[in-house]
Amino acid sequence: MRERNGATAIVIGAGIAGLVTARVLSEHVDRVTVLERDRLPQDAVTRRSVPQGRHAHVLLATGQQLLAGWFPGLIDELVRAGAVPLDAKDLVWHQAGAHRIRSDLGFLTMSMSRPLLECTVRERLLRQRSNVSVTDETAVDRLILEGGRVAGVRTDGTEHRADLVVDCTGRNTRFLDQLARAGFPAPEVSTIRIDTAYGTRTVRRRPDDLDGTLALVVDDPARGHRVGMMVPVEGGRWIVTVGSLHGDVPPTESAEYEDFARSLPSPAIADVLARAEALTPVLSHRMPTSRRRRVERLERTPPGFLVLGDAICSLNPLHWQGMSAAALQARALGRAVERHGPASPALARDFYRRAARVVDVPWRIAAGADFADPRTSGSKPPGTGLVNRYLDKVFLACHTSVPVARQTLRVQNLLARPQSLMTPAMVIRVLLAARRSPARVETPAGPAVRRRPVA
Incomplete structure (x- = not known):
């Protein structure tokens, strides 16, 4: 030294x-x-x-x-203070038209405020x-x-x-x-112009919420890039955050906020909000x-x-x-x-x-995910369009392939580089698994997929 x-x-x-x-x-x-x-x-x-401390946060692996x-000793102290140990297998993630197959990172992460x-x-x-x-x-x-x-x-x-x-x-x-x-x-x-807006409410967590599942993420860029996440935190609470891009601002009045959550492709967040005890008003934040x-x-x-x-x-x-x-x-x-x-x-x-x-x-x-929305403008990294077209296949493959879902989760947690999803062996696995996705739809021109960025 x-x-x-x-x-x-x-x-x-x-x-x-x-x-x-x-x-x-x-x-x-x-x-x-x-x-x-x-x-x-x-x-x-x-x-x-x-001010963002009031909203849902995820500490990546x-x-x-x-x-x-x-x-x-930090992790033990966080658990004693009420942080929730979270196995990646407990994560419900609805993306690209269906739920990801459950996969893990090999260790527990912590969820807390x-x-x-x-x-x-x-x-x-x-x-x-x-x-x-x-x-x-x-x-x-x-x-x-x-x-x-x-x-x-x-x-x-x-x-x-x-x-x-x-x-x-x-x-x-x-x-x-x-x-x-x-x-x-x-x-x-x-600069990438996204005009992100989101609203957060903290509610009481019940043991039967999501059948005991610890966290949930949903997104639907095909209908305006609306995103929702619900994470467990200390004190027996959920922090629920819903948001969108380009001026689609979540409302702060309770009924309209629940309606916004109901517009997501999975009803799970809205169902919890409908029956949970609200502990805070809806708090909003915006980032252009x-x-x-x-x-x-x-x-x-x-x-x-x-x-x-x-x-x-x-x-x-x-x-x-x-x-x-x-x-x-x-x-x-x-x-x-x-x-x-x-x-x-x-x-x-x-x-x-x-x-x-x-x-x-x-x-x-982040740029690749944001530029999947055609309204996004600004400094677009070279090759983003090509990469996003391949990621469409990756997200479909995550519905049925545990190895693809696990490696995608590792990339999103910054444990592996994105190139690890593009090796020859992985590309073959992705293309085969994507064909089995329940989210694939048929069009007169042949098979089509709905585009999804990384949430």
């Missing part, structure tokens, strides 16, 4: 991205200070700067594996890493620029010096604008674009400063990839710091290139 030599780091933002970044940096510097503008609650409740490695995960990770970080501190109710006003590098931050007139500052404040970060005004180039931005800053293309960036998480790549939240993508970026940061040290002028270029490779997979998965 590289010598620390008294190095220090500041992480701006105490969300999941900021917490895992602090954990990784704690192995390479003497002191890590996390600065958060919100007042951090002691309990697992939603806070102002994370790769994100869970990274968190479990960084925070020993975003506030419970964040609160538990923060507590374990402070308990297990003595060189990390978190200071809340402290808004960072600006970066300290000296001699062409970032030397720290200012908060309400107070200077906080550090060898490295990592911005984890999200897609609307202000600090790249400050650097642009100081003469550093702004990164190119790839997915956005990726091409920081890896920057020719010049100040030493001592990095962005990480949604500031690099902010994806359609209906694809569930944000927390796991941030964890993968944090792992890449650790490797770059190990190679160069926190103060090196070479750190930013190396990390941004590593981060670009990390986010390229979830970006392409």
